[in-house]
Amino acid sequence: MFGTLRTIWALMVVVGHIFWVGEFGRFAVFGFYILSGFLMTYVMQKNYGYSLNSKTKFAKNRFLRLFPSYWLACIITILLIALFGNSDNGKYAIMTVPDTVFSIITNLTLIFPHWMPNQIEPRLSPATWALTVELFFYAAIALGVSKTLYRTYVWVALSVLFIVATYALGLFWHARYFSIPAGSLPFSLGALIFFMVKENKTKLIPQVLINYPLYLFGAMLSIAIFVSITITKGLPIWAMEILFYCSLFFSFLLVLSLAMGKPFLPFVSKTIDKKLGDFSYPFYLLHYQAAMISSYLILGKITVFRGNTNLLSVLMTLAILILLSLITIKWVDSPIEKLRTKIKNQKS
Template sequence: MFGSLRTLWAIMVVVGHIFWVSDFGRFAVFGFYILSGYLMTYVMQNSYGYAHSSKIKFAKNRFLRLFPAYWLACATTILLILLFDLSEDGKYAIMFIPDTIISIFGNFTLIFPHWMPNQIEPRLSPATWALTVELFFYTAIALGASKTINRTYIWVALSLAFILATYALDLFWHARYFSIPAGSLPFSLGALIFFLVKDNKTKFIPPVLVNYPLTLFGTMLAIAIFVSITITKGLPLWAMEILFYCSLIISFLLVLSLAMGKPFTSFIPKALDKKLGDFSYPFYLLHYQAAAIASYTIFGQVTVFKGSITINSVLLTFAVLFLLSLIIIKWVDNPIEKLRTKIKNAKRQDKPINQVQSGENT
């Protein structure tokens, strides 16, 4: 039930990075964090459990879900570097072959060793700084950060305390977006969604706030568009941040709505929704590479499309991205999924908690 949403959020990231202002995609990233917080808590509670062997199963499945596709994306980047010399253009300047122990380690493991992972260069797949944040909180959830509702309440409170501390210390807003601790609030809110649904606490939420997920997405999208237009025309940072956190609340309600079983749309069948969701991760990994190929095809050199957007550039970029993603889905994700399912379905050592089935490839 989350597939269409995941891919729409991934498309927002693509549009922000390749064709517009990056602020547009940032609204989607925190939506991803909320969704991950919910889904990872869901599968730990219902599929794996917290026994030592269960945590190992969870880690194996996360590895198989993230790394094979990521390594293929990195190999694609290296091939493009050798063919096109991506470093000639500023937008692609962080995409160069790692040549130090730290950079090799970071690009191989997705663990970019900095409290703000986006500060580490090179990144063969630039947007993957956010996966360092994801891995950190996957680990926290596996270790029990959201094992109970009381722990989750404490987690949310600590996350809010971090946000307040960044304001008290007068840190730039990047600390509230790019840093690992910044991911704590959306992840903890996602975990909270699990317990709100499980314990039927959603009955205290006015139905009008959760009954229309597509409207919630449209509202979040409208905020992202407004900020992206006005941020280049002098929108104050304080106003941008207020709107950003309004969007965070809307994304929270959106994921909550879907977790309650509300359909995202009435015209996309569940099977198609899952297939659409399969494109989300490859889109995230490969959009810079697709844009490089498209720009070279159109202009004869690798360059940015921002400022020179045409229908052809958009269509070709998404066509290349679709084909690259299809290769990963067909030749990497689908074969590995059989192994992941076998690992996930192995007998667990503690009793699962029943809840609405997520229907996601977790």
């Protein structure tokens, strides 16, 4: 029920990074965090449990979900650098082959050790700073931060307190987006969704707000488009932040609606939804690599297409991205999925 949404959010990241302005994709990233908070709490509560053996199974499963596909993306990056050379254009400047023990370890482990992981370079797949945030909160959820509704309430409260503290300390808004603590609010809200559905607390919310998930997505998308258009025309940062948190509210309601079983796109079957969702993670990992190839073929240099976007650049980049993703799904994700299922079904 979440697959189509995940891939649409991944495409928003692709558009923001390659064709438009980065702000566009940022709205999707916090949507991903909410969804991850819900799903990880759900599987810990329903599929694993909190014994040491259960936590180990959860960790193994998350490792197999994230790392093999990521390592393939790194190999593709290294091959492309060997073929095309390095570029100093935008994010491509940080896509260099790691040449120190520290950079090799960080790129192998997806642990970019900084409270704002985007500050650690090089990164063979630039967007993976957010996976450091994901890994941190996967661990927190496995350790029980959302084990009970009371703990989750405390978690949400502490997350809000962090946001308030950043304003009180006069920190720039990047601290409320790129930092690991910034991910706490959307993750905790996702965990809260699990308990709202489980304990039937959704009746406290007017049903008109959660009956139509497509409208909620439309509201979230409209805000992202508006901000992306106006941020380059002088939209104040404070106004952007207000709209960002409005978007977060709509993403919260959207995930809640889908968790309640409301159909996102009624004409998309569960089977198709699952297959579409399979593209989400490869899209996220491989879009810079796809743009490397298409920009070199079209423009003769490695670059993003901002300012040079046309139908050919969009279609070629998407075609290459889909091809790379299909390779990842067929030769990495699908075989490993059988092992993940076996691990999940092992008796504790």
